[in-house]
Amino acid sequence: MNTIEQFKDQQYINLESFRKNGTGVKTPVWFAQDGNTLRVWTQADAGKTKRIRRDGKVRIVPSTASGEPTGEWMDVRAVVLDAPAEIDRTKNLFRKKYGTMFNIISFFGKVRRSSYITIKIEL
Template sequence: MPESSPLLSLASTPFVALTTFRKNGEGVSTPVWIARDEDALVVITPLGTGKLKRLRNDGRVTVQPCGRSGTVKPDAPLVEARATVSSEPGDVERATAAVRAKYGAEYHVVMFIERLFARGLGANKPRAVIRITA
């Protein structure tokens, strides 16, 4: 995939709205961190999230730049793509390393806060990686 592809150009944005689709075709958008891993974009998420359930039924996704709260500007580019999910430890570690490298201290702060709130509920939640390709 060329360096200048519409999908890979989103790798530098802080947040993207990742839209996954219900069985009835209705889109559900979630703001997520995203990082580049070779010819794909990757997202890490705890196992059991709604987006993973939806992706098991339909691998179609759309991604577009958004703010931290998920607000998408009217002129934001929309990219249609495909997504696959893996919970293989090597895949998750590789994607986590890419996200950690991109977000640095912010990543560590968010993970620390998540561990505080998850105390007693399994502070180190198992994760999956969503791999997004054109």
């Protein structure tokens, strides 16, 4: 089942981005589906953000919160979006999916004055 269907009703994906030397770095993250794409909301200065800006080749799999795969890995492309409208769209999708937990995390991000971006994953 190497399709978007495997992500339905999942809370986490394991997102593997790649260092310059080709070494994969796996990170379990929250995500929201937006049509045939997945969106991730993350800090602008996160390692995965830097790696994806450099090279959009990533792998994803539905996973547990600890990153244990629960489906099949997919090779996909990702792009970093930092336009305010894109970030707002992602935040709205996350509010619908994760509710109060997302609002709490978002609040603490504001307190820390963190800057956030969207990672858009094309399936």
